[in-house]
Amino acid sequence: MPRPLAIPQDIKDTLLDDNFWSELKEIADAGEKIMPEIVSASRKRGDSGTLDQRIQERCEFARAGMKLMALTTGSHMAKGFAPLCNPPIPTGMMHCIRAIERIVRKEYTPGRKSADFSKLAYLLKRVRHLLRVYYNFIVARQADDDLVFCDWETIFDVGITLHQVGLCLLLDPPRLRAVMAGGGKELESFLLDEELDVGAFRVAAIQVEKIVEADPESEDADRVASSKLERAAEADLAAHTMAWFMGDLAVAFFLNEKDDSDADEKRWAAKATKRLVHWSTSPTLRDAIGDPLTDAMRPIYWTTTALVKFCQAGGLGALFGDWVNSSGQVLCGEILEKLPDAAWKNQTPTSLRHVTREIQFKLTHEGDGFASDPILIDALFKMYKHYGLAPFHKGAKAEKSRDPIVFHYIERQIKRDGLEMRTPADWRRLLDSYINMPRSVNRRYSWSNMTISGKWDCLEYYGCSNGEACPERKALEALREQRVRGVRDPAVEQRLEKWGAKPRQCAACGWTAYCSSECQKVHWADHKPDCLKKRKRA
Ligand SMILES: [Zn+2]
Ligand SMILES: [Zn+2]
Structure with missing residues (x-):
């Protein structure tokens, strides 16, 4: 979500050239203009009119979100690897997407069994496979022969068509029932048992992040590497695109359960509830599927x-x-x-x-x-x-x-x-x-929450307000130079801990804190004018 930018001028001046900031501001301004449209679309329930009208109205939220994404990350606009022909390449992405749309939306007749329902699981798996092939190429430049089947104008075309099919099943329970009966075990397993494919990069990024977070000696360089991997993984929208459909279906099964539901419907609802809770509360999956899931969840909300x-x-x-x-x-x-x-x-x-x-x-x-x-x-x-x-x-x-x-x-x-x-x-x-x-208390809390390497890294920002004049800080800085990764000295770490954790606070203003009364005395001349100002404010 882009927010209005409030970047202090001094940071702007020192960081990057003007062009960068004006471009960023343009994006944020455009985002601000689209926000009212997004908010009003999010409230549209599509609960009257024909089925098609209802589907169109529910899709307005996705379309408004797409506009915003086009202006910000541009990720919804990702082009296919191959050009889209008319008719599309057999067994290519758009061929499959149109077939799914035809079978579920256009050719469905109430009360009539269609042999085509049994093809849906295959078609959906093919869509999932082609998304994986495409994003493996986007994220890691992995070549695959099947890239030539990735033939769409924008990835949003794939997502929105899937969303319309999903909404059609969500809004018309007898149709969902018929599709499930015709799709058999294979379709049930695809829709309700198999996990979403978030991609190897995202899995790796999560593992690395966990390792870095758990390692008390991890350094800023480790964190930078971890967040680089995370950013690369964010480009993988395979699960995101699939979620336009999978989210709607899970919500449909959840909402369809009534007191008089039969055993099938109860089983589907139980599985759907489990996955919806998992998808919407697991940080990993929230990151991977984001807005399509929020969109799908609205009727529950x-x-x-x-x-x-x-x-x-x-x-x-x-x-x-x-x-x-x-x-x-x-x-x-x-x-x-x-x-x-x-x-x-x-x-x-x-x-x-x-x-x-x-x-x-x-x-x-x-x-x-x-x-x-x-x-x-x-x-x-x-x-x-x-x-x-x-x-x-x-x-x-x-x-x-x-x-x-x-x-x-x-x-x-x-x-x-x-x-x-x-x-x-x-x-x-x-x-x-x-x-x-008071700032000094805040700093003490933050200090106690930091890892040991975080404390070493942040010596200059925490601890004694006497700053460079603090003799203990000088001593600790010297000890920091001698640190070797993997070799820890509990006595030294305790000393560091103590220096940052039990400062003497300026009782008058509460803003400064010192490691000793000596430091407080030395710093008083510097602090006095500031102290009077701070006291007045409080
Ligand atoms: Zn000190
Ligand atoms: Zn003070």
Whole structure:
């Protein structure tokens, strides 16, 4: 999601030339213009008119998103490897896509069995295969003979046609039933058992990221390499394109389950629920399929009984995720404002962790203003009301050291001060105190959350406010020079830890902190004018 750019002038001046920034600004401005269109399209339910009209209306959200993508990453505009002929190459991508569309949409007659339904699994597998071939080439320049079958104008043509077919089945349950009966086990397995193909690069990127995060001695160079791999993997839209269809189908099976459903429908719904929860709450899959899934999920979100059922099955974090970071964020905000209390029931520690992870993400990226958001306050209030401190404790032990410290802070304040937190207003006050937390306290928290190599890397930014004049910092800088990867000295690490973790704070303003009273005395002449200013502000 592009956001309005707020880049400080001094960073602009030093980083890159003017052209780069003006181009970036143009993109952001264009994005801002399209936002109202995206928001209004996200609310379109397509619940009246003919089936085709309803499908068209539901597709407006995807089309608006495509416009935005065209202006930003351009990824939806990716051209096929081979030119699109008329008629398309037999067994090529567009040949398969048109065949699927014909079988499901155009030639379907209610009540009549079609022998073609049994071809759908083959056709869909062929589409998945060609997407894989194409993106292996895009991401890693892997050649494959089948590239000549990748014949589309833009990849969006593939995605949107699949989406229309998916919506047709979602909006017409008897048709889905007929297709499933004709498609047999093979189709069921493709739609409900086989995992989405996120690609080898994304899998590798996730593994490397985990290794780097887990290694206490990993350095900035490791993190740069890891994020490069991640960026390469982001170009792989194979799962994304497939999700336009797979998401609609999973939602269709989920929504179709009624009290009087037969055994088949119940089995499909159970499998669909599991995959929807997994796809929408796993960070990996969210990254890989993103907006097509958000788009598909809308009918669950706007149908209260379905939403409560989905949340209680573990999907609560998905709605928060779509509110925090998706093109449906306005719509999901509106839905969260009216979220029934029942949606919070039956949550597991894992499903609550999905919620806290999304909240942390939003706080990292949006900062202070977010802390007074009524949706956030209501979420924290409900979470505490139903589950006490446990989810906050778990949220504080985030798997990533760079996650913010809000849950750590909340847990500590509630425990230490014995806060009762009975009303949303209590939560508002607590979040205010978090936002206004003295800088020195904030730094101490951040310090305690850093890995050991992070602490070594950040010596200059944390620890004693006496800066270069601090003798202990000088000593630690010298020790840093002697470090050898794989050889750790607990005594030295303890010294480093202590230097950053227990600073003496300037009691008057709370903004500076020192490793010793000597440093505080030495620094006073420098700090005095600043201290008076800071005190006035508080
Ligand atoms: Zn010092
Ligand atoms: Zn001060």
